[in-house]
Amino acid sequence: MDQVFIAGFLIAALFVLFAAGLWIGLGLLACGWIAMAVFTSRPVGDAMVTTIWGSSSSWTLTALPMFIWMGEILFRTKLSEDMFRGLAPWMTRIPGRLLHTNVIGCTIFAAVSGSSAATCATIGKMTIPELRARKYPEDLVIGTLAGAGTLGLLIPPSLIMIVYGVATDVSISKLFIGGVIPGIMLGALFMGYIVVWSLLNPGKIPQPTERYTLKEKIFASRHLLPTVALIVAVLGSIYTGIATATEAAGLGVVGALLVAKLQGSLTWQTFKESLLGATRLSCMIALILAGAAFLTLAMGFTGLPRHLADWIGQMGLSAGALIVVLMVFYIILGCFLDGISMIVLTMAIVLPMIEKLGIDLVWFGIFLVLVVEMAQITPPVGFNLFVLQGMTGHQITYIARTAFPLFLLMCVAVALIYYFPGLVTWLPNQMIGNAAG
Amino acid sequence: QTKWDLPGAYGANSFHTKNLVLFAEDVKKMSGGKLEITVHPGASLFKAPEIKRAVQTGQVQIGEVLMSNIENEITVFGADAVPFLATSYDASVKLWKAQKPVIDKKLAEQGMTGLYVVPWPPQGVYAKKDINTVEDLKGTKWRSYSPATARIAELVGAQPVTIQVAELAQALATGVLNSMMTSGSTGRDMKVWEGLTHFYDTQAWLPKNLIFVNNDAFKKLDAATQKAVMDAAAAAETRGLAMSKVETEESKADLAKNGMKVLPPSPALKAGLEKIGVTLTEEWIKKAGADGQAIVDNYKKM
């Protein structure tokens, strides 16, 4: 059967089903079913449940529900208020002032949260009212928050990295550690943007209302301690090898419960809400992953990924050209799909090409996380846009416009890791090297 | 023309997969193009634990499994993973002769037929310090990935640790793990020299991969094509054995090249391990019953 026809047929089927509003996970299942029933002679149903059972009960994936649960608990604590109180005193002198609490707040919170939207919602819950009360320019408040929230995916822990690691058999711990430097770099780019903007628009940033002595600043920083302790527990245990990424997720849940308990925000009600909320969100992702696992199997039977990889191989595309092509492709896809669907849907096809060209899989994982971050803030489908629409009542188009400069900075970040791959690969190798010595 | 799919769990660069590809080419040639087998390496179709079931229920026609993965279900499949029972390539071939009739019977009961087996390189002990006797293994953090490796840990007093393959390099580097038993080639593929320093070539056992077909699918082939499959399988078994031997030598050389000490076990270590082997063989026979007893008896007679 002509491979181009199969590919076109499946893309069209997916497009119709998704556009008609079918739930994504079910759409993937339906498409896999069609692919196998039409283009192969294998028994479809048995293969479907066999492969879904295998992927849904895989130990490596257990980090996912645990990090989701941790985020749900922290969302219901006073952690973000504490962070604002701890950070604000330090920002009064930097051009842009309290706007930086958005970026730094998200950067720090990203180190305990696995998701972009959760980071955006948790930090925004605190900074939006505070910054509005002080009359900071609305576009910048919203735009920097939308962009910085996406750091939740790049700075470990990261749900996207878990999904990618499981799909490709790449060490999740390595991916996590590989995201640290690019994450900090991207945060710095965002802060640089705020500084430059403030210098170009003098007078638009309100004067500081409070002054602090150094002593007061240091004293205020105590509010950051619970967050720092959680970061040390989760990332520290991975880096030192006390725990694997999965186990660190379990530690994270216990740590988050402890923080909530110490702050007095742990009640039966909040525990119940966080547990059931996490169960539902994990289930939502699990259904998509199940659909994708089956679609991947179906595509394996049709032989499409292999032929496509061969074809790309014959075209003699260089690694750089392939990355550019993929980036454009993912940016377009990211306008319409959520990040997890984007990755699981394309991995079966893309991975063989990447392996063929000898591109480092940890590096490619970080690249994918960056393009998924872009997808969070591109309309019409972007989770950070949805979150901020819910919180501020602004139109999605407005929010996307305010976040556009940060989108461009993410493109810059991709260019930086392309020309300096060591930004991604150095730290994970360091981890291995140090401990071995 | 008939088309078969062959899911395998091992990567495209593994010698097992290379042998599968050659087998598929042979089948195509010998059957005059009547049967074409597509090899899906690296668990790209079904994952390792799913492959037997996929063949059994006709989701695919042919598959490759590590025999000891089926041991929990049918104990006699694990004869080649009984530590220190058959500890060389020659012994492994003999053991297969003793094992094969029983395996054939069990597979037939489930509507399948075995085509050929290929042994992995023999299992050795990796560690981060000198291991001169089994007592030196006491208290080490030992990777347990199968019932046999877990039991060895218990018997030598090591602490069994479960680590998934993807996290292994990090676990070795950070000391979550500091000893294990696996083949030279698996150790090389995992770059164990990033975390461990010693390899003792104990040749504890030689696990085997089995390539097997669904009988319904096989019966649908005409007699000439069936014969082509069987002939290609016989050739693949011979070729696979030779490839495995080459792999053993190459991987040991690679370990040494990367700074590991590749050593034969000391007489004391060997004696200690053999004692453990006697215990494990007895335990295994108890579990495997009359069939298991027959395999071991026949093997020892050869």
Place this chain on the structure above:
Amino acid sequence: MRSPLAPLYQAALWLAGLFMIALLVAIILSILGRQFDFYIRGLDAYAGYFMAAASFLALAGTLTKGDHIRVTLVISRFTGKSRRGFEIFCLIMAVAISGVFAAYSVKMAWWSYKFNDISSSHDATPLWIPQIPMALGIAVFFISFVEELFMVLMGKSLEKPADELARTE
């Protein structure tokens, strides 16, 4: 109106929540085991089973809370009759897919029992046991779609909670 079957979905969701807690306990035990020198055979496999049970049992509860994602970009442009047409199309597709999914999941558990299919890892669990929550959860999922399709065809609509913040990614 409130779904008469809501308690069923809620019960399955709570069961899923309990499996989440079991998963947490399994993970914590595996960390403690390494620090304090004890070893529970097959703990990683059990963790996987708990996760699968939590994922599948929560399907219906997640659906009725409106948490399963879909692309509403196109259909949100329609109202009235044509919108209802889209909804009915989606629900018919969903009933078909989840029905087949449920049937084959039951068949898988049954065949695992019949074949005596046993986990190949340390736990050596007969696989039909952990496969039962999966079959059960998908069956309840199927029921919830049937109910919703029935309601929509009768011209009633089930109450949908206001979209909670998507804290997914």
